[in-house]
Amino acid sequence: MAGHDEPATILVVDDDETFMHLVTTLLEGEGHRVVPASAGDAALTAVLRNAPDLIILDLEMPGMSGLELLSRVRPRVTVPIMVVSGREAESERVLAFDLGADDYVVKPFLLREFAARVRSALRRARTVQDAVYSFDTVEIRLGAREVTVDGQPVALSRREFDLLAYLASRAGQAIPREQLLRDVWHSSDEWQDTATVTEHIRRIRLKIERDPAHPRWIRGVRNVGYRLETGSPNTP
Numbered sequence: 226m227a228g229h230d231e232p233a234t235i236l237v238v239d240d241d242e243t244f245m246h247l248v249t250t251l252l253e254g255e256g257h258r259v260v261p262a263s264a265g266d267a268a269l270t271a272v273l274r275n276a277p278d279l280i281i282l283d284l285e286m287p288g289m290s291g292l293e294l295l296s297r298v299r300p301r302v303t304v305p306i307m308v309v310s311g312r313e314a315e316s317e318r319v320l321a322f323d324l325g326a327d328d329y330v331v332k333p334f335l336l337r338e339f340a341a342r343v344r345s346a347l348r349r350a351r352t353v354q355d356a357v358y359s360f361d362t363v364e365i366r367l368g369a370r371e372v373t374v375d376g377q378p379v380a381l382s383r384r385e386f387d388l389l390a391y392l393a394s395r396a397g398q399a400i401p402r403e404q405l406l407r408d409v410w411h412s413s414d415e416w417q418d419t420a421t422v423t424e425h426i427r428r429i430r431l432k433i434e435r436d437p438a439h440p441r442w443i444r445g446v447r448n449v450g451y452r453l454e455t456g457s458p459n460t461p
Contacts, residue, residue, distance in 0.1 A: 265289025
């Protein structure tokens with residue numbers, strides 16, 4: 226990962242030559258190095274060879290679809306993945322987010338806004354790269370996406386990790402279930418039931434709490450949501 230003020234390596238996956246030229250010109254004008262890929266197989270190879278800091282991925286491609294590529298790339302990398310697509314349906318956006326996308330931009334888009342989204346994604350990624358939340362026996366390493374309890378690694382799913390990290394970043398705050406759906410799932414209670422949040426909290430408790438029935442760390446807040454009880458987390 227590039228430093229805070231250094232140019233980034235950005236993988237752009239799209240078979241549209243006009244779009245590729247437009248985005249490449251824009252990103253190189255921002256000082257970044259662009260690695261182009263016009264198909265899924267080429268993109269997978271580019272991920273391994275170039276260690277990109279950000280991936281921009283179109284959904285509509287011949288052969289391997291963008292969603293299939295997203296599902297194959299996400300387990301291999303922790304960098305932000307920005308989906309670009311002409312599809313506006315909420316179901317498409319929700320599916321992309323569920324597969325691990327960090328942002329979803331609908332074509333056509335304003336170039337200045339798109340450049341700002343790229344800067345924001347890189348800034349967030351660089352900020353959390355080395356961040357660590359330590360709560361007594363629980364340690365959460367954001368960059369490595371690792372959780373340990375009493376020094377022992379704990380296996381969390383991607384969504385479980387994202388939810389725990391979100392609560393840790395707001396330690397001591399009562400977070401409504403609706404807010405968790407919006408910010409962690411990129412969804413809403415109109416699309417997904419808040420019981421989704423409850424079930425993921427249950428799974429996390431089973432993995433990090435000594436007594437899940439009487440949790441020390443993740444407490445329910447009546448008629449609101451959940452709070453991570455920790456005191457002040459230690460962050461770099």
